[in-house]
Amino acid sequence: MSRQMQLEDRAMEVALGLAEEQEAQDFETLAERDAEAAAALARARARLEALDETAAPETLPADMWARISARLDAPLPEADLAEMAPEFDAETVTLLPAPAATRRPAPRGWVLAACSGLAASVVLALALVWSLVTGPEPVVIAVLINDAGEAVALVEGSETNLTRVTLLGPTPVPEGQVMQVWTKPDAEGPPVSLGLLAQNRGSALAVEGLPPPGPDQLYEITFEQAGGSPTGLPTGPIHGKGLAKEPL
Amino acid sequence: MSELAQRIEACARGDRAALRAVMETEGPRLLGIALRMLRRRDLAEDAVQESFVALWRKAHQYDASRGAARGWLTTILRNQCLTMLRRESWEIASDAESLERRQDEEIVMEAYGRLDMNSDLRRCLDRLEPPKRLAILQAYVLGYTHGEISGRIRAPLGSVKAWVRRGLVALRECLS
Structure with missing residues (x-):
C-alpha cells in the first residue's frame, strides 16, 4: 500500500x-x-x-455566553498554574483575602485600617514580608490607588505575566459589571487586558504573549460590562491604577 | 476569507465580541451535534461551552489555508464530545440497554436518511454492506468505539476492527 x-x-x-x-x-x-x-x-x-x-440545530441556553466568559476569566486550574509559574506559592492567596462586595467586611477591619488613606507604603512593606515568607518574589509589584488616594488593590506580576491581584477592602462593583485588569506593556502603546476578576474577588490571571513586566509599567482596574470590555480596551470608570515597582 | 474565519482570527487577537458572534451563529448547530452524540442536554451544553473555550485558546493555531473554518470548529466540538464519551467517569448508561439500542439505531438511521440522496457520501454509504454502513454511522454520529460496535453486534473485537477498516477503505475509495 x-x-x-x-x-x-x-x-x-x-x-x-x-x-x-x-x-x-x-x-x-x-x-x-x-x-x-x-x-x-x-x-x-x-x-x-x-x-x-x-443533526437538527438546538437552541442554546440563555446563559451560554455567561458560562463561556466565566470560564475564560476563571483562573487556570492549580495544576496548570503550577506548571506555568512555580514562583507563586498557592498559599499566598489566603493572606489578604478580598471580601466579596456583598460580604460584611467587619472582620477585615485591620486590613481596612491598614489601607485607608494613602497607606501604600504600608501595603508595599506588607507585600515584601509576604514574598519573603512565601518564596521567590514576583518581578514587579504595583499598588493601585483610587481617586481618593486609597490603596484598592495589590498587583504582583511574574516574568511570565502570571498576575496575582489582591483586592484591599470591599469593592463597590456596579450591578451587572465586572472588574477588568489592564496593563500597558509598552508605555506608548494601548492597554492590554490581563483578564477579569471573576466573582469580583482577587485572582491569579494568566495571559500569554506579553513581554515580562518591568518597573513603571502601568496597571489599572476598570469596571466593565459583564463579560469584559466589548472593545478590548478599557471603557468603564477606573477603580484604581498604579505604576509597578521592582521588589528589592 | 469567510466571515467565520475572520472572526476566529479576531478571537486570536483577543476580541471577545468575535467569540460571542461565533457562538451565536455556530452554537446551535454544534449543540445539535453534541446532543446527538452525548444524548444528555446538560452534557451537550458542557461540550459546547468547553469547545468555545478551546476555540478561544486555540484561535491562534487556526490556519485558513488548511481547511474551512466551519470544519475546524466542528472538529473541536467532536473531539470534545469524544473525550467526554471516553472518560471513564461517564459512560453511556448500560441499563435499559435494549431500549437504548433501539433509540441509537433510530438516531443513526435518521442521520443516514437525512443525507442528500445525490450526495457522494450517501451514494458511497449505500454501496457498503449494511452492517459496515451501520458501524461507520454509529462511530461518526454516536461516537461508538470498536468495542461498543462489537458489543452491539456480538462479534469479536478483532474481526470488527478488520471489517470496519475494510468498510472505511471502501468508503474512502468510493469518495476519492
Missing part, C-alpha cells in the same frame, strides 16, 4: 473517531508538520462532514 493510501485511510479512521486516542493524537501531531498528512485529514473530515449537517 502506498504511503499516500495509508495516510488517507489512517486519516479516515481519525476523522471517524475510531482511532485510539494516542493514534489520533499522533496523527494530528504529524499533520502539524506534514502537509500531506494535514491534507489527508482535511479531506477525510470534509468527506464525512455532511453527516454533521443532519
Whole structure:
C-alpha cells in the first residue's frame, strides 16, 4: 500500500473517531508538520462532514455566553498554574483575602485600617514580608490607588505575566459589571487586558504573549460590562491604577 | 476569507465580541451535534461551552489555508464530545440497554436518511454492506468505539476492527 493510501485511510479512521486516542493524537501531531498528512485529514473530515449537517440545530441556553466568559476569566486550574509559574506559592492567596462586595467586611477591619488613606507604603512593606515568607518574589509589584488616594488593590506580576491581584477592602462593583485588569506593556502603546476578576474577588490571571513586566509599567482596574470590555480596551470608570515597582 | 474565519482570527487577537458572534451563529448547530452524540442536554451544553473555550485558546493555531473554518470548529466540538464519551467517569448508561439500542439505531438511521440522496457520501454509504454502513454511522454520529460496535453486534473485537477498516477503505475509495 502506498504511503499516500495509508495516510488517507489512517486519516479516515481519525476523522471517524475510531482511532485510539494516542493514534489520533499522533496523527494530528504529524499533520502539524506534514502537509500531506494535514491534507489527508482535511479531506477525510470534509468527506464525512455532511453527516454533521443532519443533526437538527438546538437552541442554546440563555446563559451560554455567561458560562463561556466565566470560564475564560476563571483562573487556570492549580495544576496548570503550577506548571506555568512555580514562583507563586498557592498559599499566598489566603493572606489578604478580598471580601466579596456583598460580604460584611467587619472582620477585615485591620486590613481596612491598614489601607485607608494613602497607606501604600504600608501595603508595599506588607507585600515584601509576604514574598519573603512565601518564596521567590514576583518581578514587579504595583499598588493601585483610587481617586481618593486609597490603596484598592495589590498587583504582583511574574516574568511570565502570571498576575496575582489582591483586592484591599470591599469593592463597590456596579450591578451587572465586572472588574477588568489592564496593563500597558509598552508605555506608548494601548492597554492590554490581563483578564477579569471573576466573582469580583482577587485572582491569579494568566495571559500569554506579553513581554515580562518591568518597573513603571502601568496597571489599572476598570469596571466593565459583564463579560469584559466589548472593545478590548478599557471603557468603564477606573477603580484604581498604579505604576509597578521592582521588589528589592 | 469567510466571515467565520475572520472572526476566529479576531478571537486570536483577543476580541471577545468575535467569540460571542461565533457562538451565536455556530452554537446551535454544534449543540445539535453534541446532543446527538452525548444524548444528555446538560452534557451537550458542557461540550459546547468547553469547545468555545478551546476555540478561544486555540484561535491562534487556526490556519485558513488548511481547511474551512466551519470544519475546524466542528472538529473541536467532536473531539470534545469524544473525550467526554471516553472518560471513564461517564459512560453511556448500560441499563435499559435494549431500549437504548433501539433509540441509537433510530438516531443513526435518521442521520443516514437525512443525507442528500445525490450526495457522494450517501451514494458511497449505500454501496457498503449494511452492517459496515451501520458501524461507520454509529462511530461518526454516536461516537461508538470498536468495542461498543462489537458489543452491539456480538462479534469479536478483532474481526470488527478488520471489517470496519475494510468498510472505511471502501468508503474512502468510493469518495476519492
